[in-house]
Amino acid sequence: MSYWDEEDAPRLLPDLVATPLSRSPIDMNHIQTAMQQPGDVPPEGSSGGGSSSSGGSDADKRKSDIVNGIIIPGYRDILGRAPDQSEIDEAYSLYESKGGDAFRDALRARLGNKPGGGSSGYQDSKPSLPTSGPAPKPLQPWTETFTAPTMEQALNEPGFQFQLGEGLKTLQRSAASRGTLLTGGTQKGLIGYANDLANTNYQNVYNRAYNEYDTRRTNFLTNEANRYTSERSNRLDDWGISSDYFNMGRANRLDDFNIWNTIDMNTFMKLLQLAQLKKPPSPSSLGY
DSSP states (O other), X not given: OOSOOTTTHHHHHHHHHHOGGGSOHHHHHHHHHHHHOGGGSOOTTOOHHHHHHHHHHHHHHHXXXXXXXXXXXXXXXXXXXXXXXXXXXXXXXXXXXXXXXXXXXXXXXXXXXXXXXXXXXXXXXXXXXXXXXXXXXXXXXXXXXXXXXXXXXXXXXXXXXXXXXXXXXXHHHHHHHHTXXXXXXXXXXXXXXXXXXXXXXXXXXXXXXXXXXXXXXXXXXXXXXXXXXXXXXXXXXXXXXXXXXXHHHHHHHHHHHHHHHXXXXXXXXXXXXXXXXXXXXXXXXXXX
């Protein structure tokens, strides 16, 4: 197969040179060489040996230019390493059959663009908001009411009846010794003694009952306050621990995003540079 058709060469070459921005530097070298040395291009019908040798040389040069100018730099820029020979052959085949977009997409898929791999953009899970245990049970009110003892309860106190009896006997003996036991004054004195003793005893019974009530009330309120304070302290501890985990998760999330953002920006710039590389025209467009 010949490189150029003698009739088409004068027509094709000016058209190819007229739009140099659409051609890569690699293919422009091919075009300019062909224009400067048209006599060196084997004409149609020349010997098969010469055509095969020249064609093989240009094809090898074209592959070398693509491999060294696009494939290897693409691997180094995007994947950070040089490709091995199998990857070079695979990339060259893909580039020639499907073009530069397919080559770039293949590298992009292998790189990914977020921590952990993948290419769907940055994704993560937000840390759980701080939580705490259940709210402390509200302070419970003291519901018991004080009930004053009755006089009957006070009179039925075991010690009171004995004290009253002994006191009356003492007063009666004293009055009898004076001969005034049956007088009105003695009777009045006995009644007054009994009333005073009953009132004193009732006050003692009342005070004892109230002190017992107040002790129960004080103990209840103290225990309830301690219970509430303990539950509240435990809840604050739970909140503090949960907040620490939240803050650590938030910091880690920011770190992950910053790492991803740096990687993604570097990837974008590398892919942008790769996208700006022009694919050399196919051999057919150059006439070979």
